[in-house]
Amino acid sequence: MRRYIIRRLGLAVLTLAGVVVLVFMLTHILPGNPALVQAGGRANAHTLQEIERQMGLNRSLAAQFGSYLGNIANGSLGTSYTTGNTAAHDLLTRLPATAELAVASTILATIIGVPLGVAVGLREGSVTDWAGRVGAIIGTSIPLYWLGLVLIVVFYADLHIAPAPIGEVNAFAAMPPSYTHSLVLDSLLSGNWATLSDALRHLALPAVTLGIVETAPIFKITRSATLEVAGSDYMRTARAYGLSRWEVLKNDILRNAATRVLTALGIVFGFLLGGSILVERIYDWPGIGLYAWNAVTTTDYNAIQGYILLIGVLYVLLNLAVDLLYAAADPRIRFGSAGDRPRRRPRPAWQGRRVISPPSVERH
């Protein structure tokens, strides 16, 4: 186990270093001149050169890479030209809003997807099973941003149940002191119930939008985990010994499904961090996705760079955590013979809709 953890940590450090280099490569060949954006439309050539010099754009790529590394080392990630703050500050104060969305939608998707997956998996081939599978395929075919717009049409424009899709709270709400930068937590901590209920009302539609799209992969994985256990020999034996359906379900199916869903949650949660850019744009949700969108439209180098870096790092760490939890849950990894290459958990591709059956080499 210790050997596995050390190997896995080493791999994570290597990947993180790679992500740092990749992000630099991606952002430093951007077209468009950030100095021009900074200077405004009427700057003359001299002013432009001066700003380029201040921003370090006239230096060699190696020198730019050096100061890029320096900005990472001192934790600032450079200054955003549009907000004037350091990108790290901007991102960290906006991350809690994105996390609110991610957590709320993942809870929603788990509550719907897991019980449905177990129920359907126990009835393979039935009408319910068929309906569930078709539902999951439809769920993976819906564009996230379109779903968001449709929910606005129905719940805001038509039924007037939801608040206007602008930000995370009503403009006139009393703002609580910001302890955590998460409006839900802050208003909870300060006992500001009116703002809390308004914040939750604003959270509902974007969380449901993401939640619906996330439900499909969680459902699919729970279903296949259930099928696997339900059809196994030890399940038949357990039933033959007279254990009730519920006991078998509780001890074997849910346990087995839990590790698989945990794996899936890691991936789904990571997808949310990236995919939130679309949902935040639609609901004007002040998280890192909206920040990134603003940065892209204004060619704000440091902000874009910081955003991609943050997503990459979060994803690597998330994968590390899931792998370690998976190892703790699966004795085959824990007691794997020393010197073996670390057994890797089956790794579905990024987005939920990208989960396909692993090739046979990993299945057997």
Add this chain to the structure above:
Amino acid sequence: MSRTGAGFSAGRPDDTVPAGGPGRSARLRGELRRHPSLLVGGVLAAAMVIAAIAGHVAPPDNPLAINPGHALAPPGPGHWFGTDQFGRDVFSRVLYGLGMDVVIGLIVAALAFAVGAMAGIISGYLGGWIDDIVMRVIDIVMSLPPFLLALSIAVVLGNTVRNVVIAITIAYVPYLLRLTRSGVLTMRGADYVLGARAVGASRSRVMALHVLPNAVGPSMVQAALMVGWAILDVSGLSFLGVGIQPPSPELGVQIAQGASYITSGQWWISVFPGVAIILTVLAYNFLGDYADDKLRGQGS
């Protein structure tokens, strides 16, 4: 040639139906009965392709013609899907945009498959340090969500159709590379590969004739699914303004243009293009589901 093991479907019993067995159409009918996914996906895909061709050959109205007098007309007999803020017929624009998205989806999937499968075979078959380096690089690239990676590349290269295709292709290649490689690793030790090596076939010959045809099955399924993802990603990028640019009637562009009218009740500008995307992606997801079923059946 009767070389066993070559060809993606070799060894599958139902492919070796002797002459005089059920005819091709009868077999197809049986297949459709056993796999509703194939039926639904096939019919949907065909319908969307026909609609897209009709939209280019004989559109009901000019998808680009501005007609301020008819702006924001709701769906009705004259305009089935209503008109947008410039009075353009939404139905014609949806049909036209559908063609763009489907063609882009097919090109991206084909390119990603060609590059990913080729690199996966080379990396997996050669093994050693080349394979190690390739896999580490793939790990790094895969730490960014494909949509975000495509977005960054599209921003870097600039918003043209060609660049958006390149950006999404680059984002998808790692998945196909990894899948093909693991197929190659299982094939590498197979008896017929060892046999071919033993009789003196060169490495490249073994790769091209024996390993490749057998290792690409799962990647082909994945590539079919990727047509759908590419359509979702292209329209998503265009929706954000970093993909295909207006006035091109790409479906994501249309949804973005209608987005500002959503809260005031003019839902049709955004909703219909979205329905077209869903139906198209659904078709490829059903076809992928069918191919996945076939492949699983073959494996066990």
